[in-house]
Amino acid sequence: MKFVAITSCPTGIAHTFMAAEALEQAGKAAGHEVIVETQGAVPSPPFDPALIAEADAVIFAADLEVRDRERFDGKPFVDVGVKKAVADAPGVVAAAVAAAEAGPKSAPAAGGAKPADAGLATKVTEGASTATRVRQWLMTGVSYMIPFVAAGGILIALAFLVGGYEVALNRGDQSATAYFVGLFEQGFDVTSSEQWAGLMFVIGASAFGFLVPVLAGFIAFGIANRPGIAPGFVGGTIAVTVGAGFLGGLAAGFLGGFIALYLSRLKVPNSVRGVMPVVVIPLIATFVTAALMLVVLGRPLRWLSEALTDGLNSLSGSGIVLLGVILGVMMAADLGGPINKVAYTFATTGLATAATASGSPVELKVMAAVMAAGMTPPLGIALATTLRKKLFTEAERQNGKAAYLLGAFFITEGAIPFAAAAPLRIIPACMIGSGITGGLVMAFGNTLRAPHGGVVVLGLVGNPVTYLLAIVIGSIITAAVVIAFKGAHRKGHAVTDTAGQPVAV
Template identity: 65%
Template structure:
């Protein structure tokens, strides 16, 4: 059979491409043909109309809304989360093949699509969000939130690394740099002015964090009508000092207001201008009124309280927080708990702000989260080297890739191991990551860059201690995995010698 597929994960970094590769390998094993469009951070050429028309069925392996989903209208499809093909791509393709076999004839499918009816598996119109109408409220909220976070992360990474480089080159005093210092006469031979340029550029990127978060949460809820009020709500949150929390609230508020307006039944004369004039205008006014007059002050107080609480953490409380966040990073390896811990850390960076200088506990939390996220794939890669016989040939091959993935802070490199043996692997990697997070926090390592793994080591405060914590967690993870794999598994008895067998 011939299939087309779309893969997409919240961050667009790892799951998106791992799912695509798993589907391609499964199709090759089964003798099928498949074309995959990866809607990730690196982008992908869209599937051609010819490929879609020739496909027997469509596979949606996505945790976010699939862009331009109406291209697939009338095609039988299966709709699964992005982790499903990573865990068992063969089963996903078998479901797609079954949907193709049970689909109505082309003429019937065309008529069904024209009438709005669903063929086998569903037709695939373009929804406002990835969440299906029957999904639970918890699933909907998580998908909406992850949409905003996925669009925000590139801004966090770019802005954070630029600011970290600025401090490394120009020192912490560079936080006092003004645009005029660069605009009115830039000296390319001055390290200070290069630092100022990096700082001002990173600060400008950081300025978009909360508006982008709010804007794309609203977009996930209400599609394009939610963008204007969502961005306005995020900007208002920054203005009133409500920061990251304000952006979350503004995004949901703007999205629901815009969604409500789009569902209003209005005269045909007004319907054409609703999405471009009326909905953005009214939704923006309502969102601005709520953020500036009603919600701004309490949200700003709440954000200030969170920042003060983080700043007050020392000693045992900071160790405990590091351990907790570390365990969360490992538990689902890129899933909701992992993203919650990561978002908490990046929210700390935004709370400190681009102009902060000196050591802050928020930077220590970021370092703990990144080290803990690197530990699972590194520990499993080490385990495949220490005791090769405890792993299958495929797992040993995955172990080679896990070295690079772990070093690059891509926790998803541990997924193939966890999918094959979850009861042994997940507790082991949680223990290793918890220890790494606690040690990193206890050592006082800091990190201003929210991503990058070992490639941003020059931007880490106390880098040797950071690497030491990572090494300890990696060794502990490998040891725990190997120990648990030995539990309940008896070694095969050696074959009896011929003489002994004859005597018996």
């Protein structure tokens, strides 16, 4: 059979493409052809209509609402989350075969999910538990925030590589941004490394300035769809203005989203209904959200944000090591899922305010611990596949080679194929190794001024030798625990073939 598939995940990066590869390989193994359109951060070209017409069925492996889903109307389909496709691609392909054999059916939006909205996508399952919907709203905000994190953080990191940390320091009574803007108005000197560094710094700092508004705006979008964007963005901007930071952005996103959702559900005369989503709801929801943030919520949220920052900066000794352990465990708990993203977002939003500071504020240590702990799972598992090849299948050994590269570039999701096959053995091992790595990074006092990159940004790490040592130790411990767990499981489940020879399980 021939199948077409759509894959997408909230961040649009690793899971999207891992699911695509898993479905293609599972289809090939079963004697079928699976052609995938990825709707990730950089979507692939859409299917040719003739290809859709030829397909026996459609596979939707998506955590966001599928764009242009009506293309597949009338085709048999299966609809699963992207992690299901990564963890059990053969099962998903088998379900598609069964759907194709059962005959055609229409393809409505799954689970009551909201329809795609002019290129902006979210997938919030109506009727799901409150905790599930809150997670989906948060992940919608995070997924749209990450490109700003990557662009802004890496540009600031490059600015530091070219011009040193002093590029971010104030000049007299002028901020670094104001200084460089004034300098560029007089002309840009292409031979000046300071001006190139200043150019990247100003652009990067501007991109970082969008983090909280984008987070708030798209949390509100997840709740109320398009009418929530304006109150969410404005509320997030107000949160930055009053100094409420990341916590203020979360509050503004939920507040703006729920106000817009309430207004959109009001019964109004038909004469007014047409202007509600484009005029009335954004106007009222934006004013109410911004006013509440300014007058009521801004000050307590700023106090709470400052208390959190002061508490982090006061940590020392065992306290800061424990923080590193907790963040490390979170990075490995679901290998790129919501828990991982909470730890990563905590680090990057702190980095947004601390990356330009002099000295070594604890936010820079948090970023260092989070990245090191995120590199450890794929590196540790890859090492295990090298040291004890007989414990792994041929496919896992090949994935292990790729995991070295993925881990080196801070792509924690490189461990997912192994965790999908044996979650009760792989995930605890990763949590142990990453927790130790995070604690060691804090104990060594390492800092990091870039939000991503792995070995690429090693030059921006404070004390890079001890930083690498922490990653190596965590990876070795991860590998040792993986080998121990898989070895114990294999001994407890040994089977033999008809000739009496042992068969790996």
